[in-house]
Amino acid sequence: MNHPVEEKVSVITIFDSHTGEVRPIKIEWHNRVYVVKKIGYHHKVRMGRTLLHYFSVQSETVYFKLRVDTDNLHWTLEEVYNNESTT
Amino acid sequence: MNLPLNHNIPNIMHIDLNSCFAMIEQQANPFLRKKPIAVAAYATANGCILAPSIEAKGYGIKTGMRVRDARLLCPNLIVRAPDPSKYRDVHIKFRNIFRDYSPSVTPKSIDEAILDFSTQRYTQENLVAIAHEIKQRMKTEIGDWITCSVGLATNRALAKLGAGLHKPDGLDIITHKNLRDTLSTLKLIDICGIADKNEVRLNSFGIFTPVQFLDASEITLKRVFGGFVGYYWYMRLRGWEIDDVDYGRKSIGQQYALQHHTANPEELARLLMKLTEKMGRRLRADGSAAQGVHVSVVYQDYMHWHQGKKFDSQLYTSQELYKKVLWLFNRRPYPGKTVSKLAVSCFDLIPSESAQLGLFDRNIDKKRKVSDAMDVINDKYGEFVITPALMMGMDGEILDRIAFGRIRELEKIETI
Numbered sequence: 001m002n003h004p005v006e007e008k009v010s011v012i013t014i015f016d017s018h019t020g021e022v023r024p025i026k027i028e029w030h031n032r033v034y035v036v037k038k039i040g041y042h043h044k045v046r047m048g049r050t051l052l053h054y055f056s057v058q059s060e061t062v063y064f065k066l067r068v069d070t071d072n073l074h075w076t077l078e079e080v081y082n083n084e085s086t087t
Numbered sequence: 088m089n090l091p092l093n094h095n096i097p098n099i100m101h102i103d104l105n106s107c108f109a110m111i112e113q114q115a116n117p118f119l120r121k122k123p124i125a126v127a128a129y130a131t132a133n134g135c136i137l138a139p140s141i142e143a144k145g146y147g148i149k150t151g152m153r154v155r156d157a158r159l160l161c162p163n164l165i166v167r168a169p170d171p172s173k174y175r176d177v178h179i180k181f182r183n184i185f186r187d188y189s190p191s192v193t194p195k196s197i198d199e200a201i202l203d204f205s206t207q208r209y210t211q212e213n214l215v216a217i218a219h220e221i222k223q224r225m226k227t228e229i230g231d232w233i234t235c236s237v238g239l240a241t242n243r244a245l246a247k248l249g250a251g252l253h254k255p256d257g258l259d260i261i262t263h264k265n266l267r268d269t270l271s272t273l274k275l276i277d278i279c280g281i282a283d284k285n286e287v288r289l290n291s292f293g294i295f296t297p298v299q300f301l302d303a304s305e306i307t308l309k310r311v312f313g314g315f316v317g318y319y320w321y322m323r324l325r326g327w328e329i330d331d332v333d334y335g336r337k338s339i340g341q342q343y344a345l346q347h348h349t350a351n352p353e354e355l356a357r358l359l360m361k362l363t364e365k366m367g368r369r370l371r372a373d374g375s376a377a378q379g380v381h382v383s384v385v386y387q388d389y390m391h392w393h394q395g396k397k398f399d400s401q402l403y404t405s406q407e408l409y410k411k412v413l414w415l416f417n418r419r420p421y422p423g424k425t426v427s428k429l430a431v432s433c434f435d436l437i438p439s440e441s442a443q444l445g446l447f448d449r450n451i452d453k454k455r456k457v458s459d460a461m462d463v464i465n466d467k468y469g470e471f472v473i474t475p476a477l478m479m480g481m482d483g484e485i486l487d488r489i490a491f492g493r494i495r496e497l498e499k500i501e502t503i
Binding site: 006038040041043044046047048049050054056058063065081083 | 111114115116117118119166172173176177232463466467468469470472
């Protein structure tokens with residue numbers, strides 16, 4: 001089951017100058033660090049003049065939907081899905 | 088007339104994303120892959136299933152089913168609420184891929200498009216190679232879980248039929264050589280445009296199978312469907328193009344299946360306001376004014392009432408539209424009955440620059456400028472940042488959703 005969260009989170013991202021790709025690589029949430037294994041999907045949404053980037057990412061056992069506001073570069077965790085609790 | 092089958096190269100390609108919304112959710116969250124999932128309008132028991140995954144379809148779950156009924160078929164079903172911005176993003180990405188191959192790309196809905204190669208000198212083998220390349224690019228450039236089914240034929244109708252033959256990830260070509268064999272594997276209602284009522288019409292003339300439909304004479308089909316419609320079917324089944332006409336936008340509308348059914352007139356008035364505001368924003372963004380509005384109400388007992396009216400004055404601002412919408416709405420029978428669905432639309436669209444101002448309301452121009460200013464603010468700071476007072480506190484109502492059918496607003500967007 002997906003759980004809505006809406007909490008600010010700490011995220012380490014990397015910019016790959018060869019591919020031009022920016023992606024999150026680690027997420028700290030509730031005092032645990034999750035290593036991002038895979039980016040499921042990345043998309044953008046315009047809210048008025050503000051551009052938001054959404055990253056749907058997967059660690060070993062948890063799925064995170066992250067949002068970054070390009071105005072202030074803050075990261076918000078929108079929802080999680082814990083695969084361990086559903087299998 | 089005794090028209091032969093079209094022997095031309097099948098240069099119309101229909102591409103259909105498989106179980107689109109569910110597949111995109113599985114793309115985004117790999118833990119959902121190979122599991123029965125469904126995207127529903129609301130992830131509650133009464134929510135309507137919009138898109139079951141391939142795995143969920145295996146349990147007999149279909150679009151239109153209630154979540155509670157789907158869970159009876161599959162207790163482990165994972166239900167997701169829609170994420171329209173993600174689906175629009177995928178749509179724009181695949182549409183941009185398609186435009187690399189054909190100058191004529193017509194999106195038919197959020198998950199289907201037609202590529203017309205008739206002005207390009209491709210062989211059938213070239214087009215098959217293009218289809219495979221598109222499939223691969225969708226995996227590489229959109230997501231590794233994204234698949235589509237492709238149909239190639241000499242016209243749009245048969246290309247769509249081809250795209251529906253093998254799902255997921257199919258590629259089927261229908262030509263004059265295999266048309267009859269292909270039709271022999273199908274039922275009448277497998278043909279787009281033939282549902283229960285048309286099936287009964289055909290049956291009443293002794294036509295029970297698609298092959299019999301193909302073999303029927305032009306005269307018979309004109310008797311079945313009447314005049315031109317029968318003629319179009321005669322042409323369509325033989326692979327001749329009839330459907331490459333863009334009739335232009337005739338109306339703009341919004342509909343809403345209420346999460347909480349109600350008969351409360353104040354709540355219904357507020358919902359109508361939000362629907363009208365959304366409709367009005369789209370109308371003005373289209374550069375149009377309207378001359379008529381239409382209101383539709385579905386009650387909790389499934390009774391349906393609707394009425395439309397054309398007016399002498401042109402309607403442009405949300406206020407102008409709302410006055411007419413509410414006037415029509417108040418004419419509904421059974422005002423005390425609980426409502427489950429509302430829809431508003433405006434029709435007879437004209438360019439807003441040519442809209443005439445009324446003789447007796449000198450404030451019309453001022454009101455329209457205020458409306459335009461509100462649109463500029465909402466465009467800049469976000470949808471519904473500034474709204475009519477009646478809409479205060481309605482953030483969680485009438486959420487963003489994807490319409491069925493062609494979405495003309497998306498066709499103007501190159502990238503988000």
